[in-house]
């Protein structure tokens with residue numbers, strides 16, 4: 001089971017990562033605070049500076065505007081001279097108030113200047129007021145002067161009139177009239193000049209009358225008044241008053257001149273004061289402008305600095321964030337993933353025993369555990385598979401019983417050995433070993449004993465050969481040895497003898513000592529072939545030769561052995577065709593009761609009517625057929641033919657009991673399934689009954705039979721077939737089995753009959769077999785009786801039946817039919 005899955009947060013917040021995260025968060029907070037403070041500072045600096053500056057600018061602007069308004073007002077008023085003192089006072093008052101307003105927005109420095117300007121301004125206007133007063137005074141004096149001149153004119157006119165009335169000389173009066181007139185004119189001229197000059201002085205920069213014109217005129221006027229002879233009393237008085245007024249006029253004129261000077265001076269001071277103020281104003285504006293400029297520059301500098309700081313901080317934050325994310329990804333994904341992939345790649349190349357070690361307790365740890373578990377299980381499975389594979393390989397290449405290499409592995413080693421021998425120009429030998437009568441031991445003692453014998457033999461064979469050589473079991477009791485780098489024939493022979501001696505040593509099986517032997521066929525490369533199949537085939541052929549030579553022997557391969565084999569192959573091929581082309585036929589050798597010559601049966605013997613070689617006996621092809629499945633086909637064909645013939649004879653001969661026909665059945669056929677059913681089927685299908693037939697099996701079958709064959713025989717016996725043991729005495733039959741099997745007849749082999757007269761041993765064997773048959777209630781039929789003496793001997797020994805050339809050779813069907821017909825006819 002998987003352990004509880006930790007959350008992603010847990011995964012991310014492992015101890016080291018937590019530290020990194022805290023550091024990053026602190027760094028980010030610090031940076032954020034730094035940015036905030038910096039921006040705040042910028043704001044504060046720019047805000048306060050701007051506010052102060054703007055306030056200053058605003059104040060100076062108001063100040064400047066108001067001051068300009070004051071200046072304009074002053075300029076307006078200053079351009080015209082106010083004769084009206086009342087208006088002048090109003091104007092002074094208005095402007096003073098405006099200056100006070102301006103003072104309120106002025107700073108300390110400018111306020112002082114303004115106060116001074118105000119004083120100057122007032123002084124200026126006061127001079128005007130003074131001028132007005134003096135001018136008024138002058139006007140009064142002038143009025144009085146005019147009145148006095150008018151009086152004077154009136155007095156002169158009166159005097160003129162009185163002179164005329166009195167008829168007096170009027171030249172004096174006329175002179176006076178002209179004088180008064182000139183006085184009047186001079187006065188007017190003075191008035192005009194004064195007005196012009198005053199206006200000019202007040203409104204322009206000229207000060208020409210100060211040069212003495214008016215003074216001169218006034219002096220002339222005074223002189224004119226003083227020089228006149230006043231015959232007329234009234235005129236004289238007036239002249240005196242006039243003179244006084246002229247003096248007063250002169251005094252006022254002097255004062256006026258003085259005041260005008262003051263006015264001009266005050267005006268100059270005022271203008272200077274205004275110019276100073278204006279200059280100060282300009283200076284303030286300039287300062288403001290500079291301050292604004294500086295503020296702008298400073299703000300720009302601060303903003304630039306802030307931008308730079310923010311940029312660097314942002315960059316740092318971005319880099320920090322990137323590094324953090326990279327670390328996070330690396331820590332959370334990349335590193336474990338890379339480790340995991342490496343681990344999986346290690347698994348992929350088969351190193352499943354190397355666990356992945358991420359050293360994590362999060363999800364990766366869970367995946368790691370799962371993968372390691374999977375790898376462990378896979379490793380175990382692979383190991384088991386490898387073991388199984390090894391076992392399979394062992395099984396596929398080794399014999400399960402003896403553990404020796406099997407045919408497959410042997411073939412492989414032989415191929416390699418041949419290549420090596422070819423390369424090294426060395427020799428190798430193949431030993432084909434077949435145990436003699438192994439089947440007998442196996443059947444008599446059971447499979448366990450047989451298996452034990454095979455294992456013992458395998459061990460002995462292995463012990464005889466070198467490490468580089470190979471001992472293999474081919475199945476059954478066949479072993480093949482491969483001996484590499486063999487020397488000469490003597491060495492190989494010595495090895496063969498050593499092997500035979502080893503095989504022949506007694507074996508303890510079921511607490512009994514048994515002796516066995518082997519037949520060895522030897523082929524040597526390169527002289528007997530450089531091909532594995534050929535070498536094996538040749539060794540096999542040599543082994544058969546060894547067997548033929550009497551067993552417990554070895555035999556080197558010779559060419560003739562395989563020429564027999566080739567011939568056998570040809571025969572096999574032709575035999576197949578013969579079966580198809582109906583080239584086989586059956587001969588019948590009669591069997592007689594020896595005592596009275598009664599025909600009791602016949603043995604069916606196959607013949608081959610070869611298209612080119614003529615009639616061929618069974619010895620030519622039966623052995624070859626027995627090595628293949630052809631023997632079964634031949635036996636079935638013979639059985640069929642016998643049945644057909646019996647039916648034919650029965651129908652042709654009409655009456656009488658037909659003799660029982662013995663049919664040879666190869667022991668090999670009994671290895672096949674359904675043999676009993678097949679024999680029975682053929683018999684019945686061809687219209688015969690089992691009782692009409694006897695089935696002959698060779699004694700060698702008894703030695704090799706198994707339980708299955710026993711059952712088949714029992715079944716056939718139960719069906720009614722007679723059973724006979726052919727060639728009895730040539731093998732090593734177990735009498736126990738003989739007793740168990742359902743045989744009816746023992747056929748005494750003709751090899752014993754042949755020399756029975758001359759050979760005491762054969763005679764003894766014959767006697768023994770006949771006695772055995774009798775004791776076991778078996779019919780004894782002697783084969784190969786060729787002479788009367790033999791027949792007599794057999795009859796004397798109690799042998800009831802026989803067959804042989806002495807009576808008849810095997811007869812073709814028609815001849816045997818004739819024999820039957822004769823017998824039937826006789827009876």
Ligand SMILES: Nc1nc2c(ncn2[C@@H]2O[C@H](COP(=O)(O)O[C@H]3[C@@H](O)[C@H](n4cnc5c(=O)[nH]c(N)nc54)O[C@@H]3COP(=O)(O)O)[C@@H](O)[C@H]2O)c(=O)[nH]1
Pocket residue numbers: 589603604605606617618619622634635638664665666726727747750783784785786803804805806810
């Ligand atoms: N499975 C089958 N085997 C068969 C069949 N037909 C024959 N055979 C076996 O072939 C062996 C040889 O047979 P054959 O050459 O026919 O020889 C038989 C006789 O001709 C010969 N014989 C008989 N009497 C004498 C004699 O007095 N002297 C002498 N030298 N030979 C003689 O013996 C053979 C019969 O022997 P047996 O079978 O042991 O009774 C032969 O051994 C058959 O087993 C077949 O169809 N199927």
